[in-house]
Amino acid sequence: MSLLKSNLHRLAAIVLCFAPASVIGDTRNWNPTGQGCVDPKGFLSCYDTQSSNADSCVSFCNSNNVQGTGAYTDCILGCNGAWLASNVGCWIQSCWNQVYSCEYQLTALSYFDGTDLVQNANIPFYPPPDDASAGACSCNLGYVYGNKTYINFNNACITVAGSGDLDATYECECCEFSFPVSNILNVCPKSDLSILGFQQELNDTQQLISKSTDNCAILDNNSDTCVSQFGYPFYGTITNPLNLPADEPGTEPLSNLPGNAFTDFGEPAYTLTLFPGYSSVITPAAFNADAGVATGSVEVGSAVVTATAGSSGQGGSVAATATGKNTGTAATASGKSTNTGSAASSSSTSTQKSDGLRVESKAGAVLGAVFASFALFM
Numbered sequence: 001m002s003l004l005k006s007n008l009h010r011l012a013a014i015v016l017c018f019a020p021a022s023v024i025g026d027t028r029n030w031n032p033t034g035q036g037c038v039d040p041k042g043f044l045s046c047y048d049t050q051s052s053n054a055d056s057c058v059s060f061c062n063s064n065n066v067q068g069t070g071a072y073t074d075c076i077l078g079c080n081g082a083w084l085a086s087n088v089g090c091w092i093q094s095c096w097n098q099v100y101s102c103e104y105q106l107t108a109l110s111y112f113d114g115t116d117l118v119q120n121a122n123i124p125f126y127p128p129p130d131d132a133s134a135g136a137c138s139c140n141l142g143y144v145y146g147n148k149t150y151i152n153f154n155n156a157c158i159t160v161a162g163s164g165d166l167d168a169t170y171e172c173e174c175c176e177f178s179f180p181v182s183n184i185l186n187v188c189p190k191s192d193l194s195i196l197g198f199q200q201e202l203n204d205t206q207q208l209i210s211k212s213t214d215n216c217a218i219l220d221n222n223s224d225t226c227v228s229q230f231g232y233p234f235y236g237t238i239t240n241p242l243n244l245p246a247d248e249p250g251t252e253p254l255s256n257l258p259g260n261a262f263t264d265f266g267e268p269a270y271t272l273t274l275f276p277g278y279s280s281v282i283t284p285a286a287f288n289a290d291a292g293v294a295t296g297s298v299e300v301g302s303a304v305v306t307a308t309a310g311s312s313g314q315g316g317s318v319a320a321t322a323t324g325k326n327t328g329t330a331a332t333a334s335g336k337s338t339n340t341g342s343a344a345s346s347s348s349t350s351t352q353k354s355d356g357l358r359v360e361s362k363a364g365a366v367l368g369a370v371f372a373s374f375a376l377f378m
């Protein structure tokens with residue numbers, strides 16, 4: 001039984017965590033005009049620099065590895081990861097006043113998606129605090145992404161299933177599979193979240209709980225049980241995916257409030273160190289009185305799907321081969337990474353989302369994404 005159950009769980013986790021979304025490991029500049037930034041010109045030239053660094057990085061892979069080998073794939077993944085990390089650096093350098101914006105959050109979550117790391121606290125100012133207002137996105141995308149990619153280690157429903165009570169099992173599964181969607185609707189009930197593939201996730205969730213004979217009434221009438229008895233992390237208003245309020249999910253475009261997250265960075269220099277082997281001492285640009293114009297709605301319509309979820313979990317050699325062009329030597333770079341310790345340890349501390357089954361196909365997808373992205377700059 002345990003084998004079957006754990007496979008089922010894994011399947012469910014894959015459906016929930018890795019359903020294709022619209023924003024995945026995306027190296028684009030989410031704020032393509034540098035609007036609202038303290039230093040728009042510096043911001044744009046920083047993004048240009050990162051894309052040409054990535055270009056050199058790929059050339060390095062091409063001349064030092066045989067295409068089609070694992071080492072080559074790792075090298076390319078490393079270029080992509082370092083590119084995503086260095087984009088975050090551009091914000092800290094030239095757009096730190098807009099770190100609560102939708103665009104910064106999309107930059108941060110693109111990094112986690114593209115490196116296949118479980119979302120962690122290593123990207124500064126992300127997710128924004130609950131009380132963020134000036135310069136803040138209409139939806140806390142960090143919470144949305146965090147719930148969307150949550151990896152569930154709670155086996156409560158396996159225990160219930162072991163008792164042989166099918167109805168109780170389905171009830172438990174209502175809790176187990178619904179909390180991410182419920183938490184997302186709790187935090188952003190009005191927003192159009194299609195940029196993060198929310199409709200698909202909702203559909204997937206509805207499928208997973210469709211066996212419930214009472215349409216998951218436990219979520220409408222008795223949702224405390226989900227938390228107190230089964231231990232699933234619901235927040236705020238609990239929503240039943242099979243009994244949604246008429247106006248959810250919402251349709252309001254994502255947008256930012258005018259203003260700045262803050263107007264004084266507070267430190268003359270900031271060291272940003274991120275897996276795989278990105279490390280940079282950043283001098284944040286001075287505040288400027290023109291900064292903080294609202295950037296308007298995020299262009300969901302223009303979003304292009306560049307890949308399916310995440311990259312492979314081959315963290316060790318990613319850092320070892322790919323950091324040369326971006327941060328000096330690979331050895332220094334991985335040694336300095338505070339994100340996951342050394343690159344090698346990242347794969348053993350289960351901070352990466354990959355399931356062994358998916359490594360190959362995901363690696364292929366990201367590879368495609370890198371080349372697709374490069375096509376934009378040629």
Ligand SMILES: *[C@@H]1O[C@H](CO)[C@@H](O)[C@H](O)[C@H]1NC(C)=O
Pocket residue numbers: 142143144145146147150182183184186187235236
């Ligand atoms: C899930 O969403 C809730 C808000 O509904 C938030 O407090 C929580 O931190 C999110 N979880 C993750 C893992 O991001």
Ligand SMILES: *[C@@H]1O[C@H](CO)[C@@H](O)[C@H](O)[C@H]1NC(C)=O
Pocket residue numbers: 199200203
């Ligand atoms: C979700 O399901 C609805 C019908 O149940 C369907 O119309 C819609 O296309 C589906 N959306 C996605 C993204 O699969």
Ligand SMILES: *[C@@H]1O[C@H](CO)[C@@H](O)[C@H](O)[C@H]1NC(C)=O
Pocket residue numbers: 214217220221
């Ligand atoms: C749950 O509450 C709804 C009303 O909100 C009610 O119609 C339904 O009968 C209740 N279900 C159970 C199982 O108590």
